[in-house]
Amino acid sequence: MPFTWHVHDTSTGERLMDVEPVSGSWESKLNGVASGSAVFQLGGTVDVVPYRALFNVSDWSRTIVTCWNGRPVADGVIKKTDWDMDTDQITVSYDSYRTMLSRRTTFGSDGYTGHQANNYFMFTDQSGRSLANNLVWVAQQGPRAGYDLRISYGTRSESGPFDRDYRDYNGVVVEEAMQELTDSEGGPDVELRPVLSGRDVLSWELRAGNPRLSHGRVDFHLGDQHALTGIKRSRDAGRLASQVYVLGPGQERKKLWAEASRSASMGLDVIESMTDQDRQKALQQRANSLLATYRTGVEQWSMSLIASASPGLSSVYLGTVLRVFFPSGRLVSGWREFRVIGMSGSVSTDSVALTVEVV
Incomplete structure (x- = not known):
């Protein structure tokens, strides 16, 4: 069986229709949001009515899935549709389901409470995998209905080396927090893998490494x-470095900072800001990670x-x-x-x- 494409209801996972694009692209990746597009030819022998029901929407209610031999290899929440009357083609543009995390905060079910003392989502001595699971959990704790996500995840209480404070007054976005975690020393790989049940209902499995993900x-x-x-x-070797500084929150002499260095015949500095974390351990993990990344180009x-x-x-x-x-x-x-x-x-x-x- 070659590649096939299917459209699902984003909220329920229900399979709505099998489709055949005439052109387009698909993408999947670890540790980030993937994107793609698909072009559909209407007119002729194609019944336009089902396509009108599928794509005549202006919300995120449709998700397209690319499969190989029935296995989902990519997915995308449709965010934009363009119709060309002259060619009678409709083009849909989409981002992978992980894009949901870019529109969720760590505020939780009580919303923004940055003006109150209890305004944080805090972790001490957690594994990277456990912290990733917690970030997906808090992404679903909104102040009103509609925040549920079709994501399964593992334990939220595994011990490890990570400390994090996500304070409301820093306006922490879940996807940005996930990226920062992945980029830290020993940070986990994260994949949202699309899964089809026996009834072709779509959901996603959070796979977080400890730290790397593998599959055979x-x-x-x-x-x-x-x-x-x-x-x-x-x-x-454009980003080669022998000395790394990570500057945290604070003003002037009270600013938090961390550094990491190695012996080298040529001194090359890298400076990065990380102003939303007031944990010294988090700053040091980031500095160590940057040095490891740019040690040899x-x-x-x-x-x-x-x-x-x-x-x-x-x-x-x-x-x-x-x-x-x-x-x-x-x-x-x-x-x-x-x-x-x-x-x-x-x-x-x-x-x-x-x-x-x-x-």
């Missing part, structure tokens, strides 16, 4: 098969996977480790390992662009 291992021998194509490597690889190949997309998920053998005589040779952190594709091809990181 697949071998590719470039001398024997051609499932992987377009392999490229880039090395960028950034090595980036890109490659594409033929979805229908063997092994192909049926074997590859976000978090899967690819063991790739490069034949001798190349700039890189022997076995190398990469972890998949993003995937994207288009309607017109079964070639899937993989975003990977070196293991």
Whole structure:
């Protein structure tokens, strides 16, 4: 079975209609909001009535899901629709369900209470995975109806190295807090994986690593098969650093700060602000993470996977480790390992662009 597309009710998860876009793109990734679009041709033999019911809306009530062999590989809450009368085409643009977290705060069910003493959502000695689960929980604690999310998550009380204070007067957005947590030293990978039940009802599973997420291992021998194509490597030392400073809240001499450093033949400084956290441990974790990231510069690889190949997309998920053998005589040779952190594709091809990181 090739790629298929389906539209669901965002609030209930109910499958409303199978659709066939004529063009468009899809994307999924760890640790962020993915996006995409789809174009549908109306007129001719296409019955416009169902499409009118699906897309003649101006809210976030429709979600489109991209599947490979029945498995959801990407999803998107439709935020924008454009109709062209001359071509009789409708274009929908969408962001993955994680976009919901970008419109939720940590204020909780009592709303904003920054003017009161009890105005915070506070954690001490929590694991990154537990803290991610708590952030998704608080995202559903709104001051009125309509804040429920179709997300399942794990324990909210696992011990670990993280302290966080989310105070109302700092106006903390859940998605921004999740990004900061992921970017900290030892921060967890976070995926909102779309899941279809036996009745094709859509929901999402929060997968948080401790700290990295994984999903199996697949071998590719470039001398024997051609499932992987377009392999490229880039090395960028533009953000190389030997000294990192993270400046926290406070004024002048009372400002909180943290630093991390390493020995190097050339001194290179990086300064970052983190004004919404007044925990020294959080500032230090961020400084340590930045130093680890920019210790040797950034090595980036890109490659594409033929979805229908063997092994192909049926074997590859976000978090899967690819063991790739490069034949001798190349700039890189022997076995190398990469972890998949993003995937994207288009309607017109079964070639899937993989975003990977070196293991």
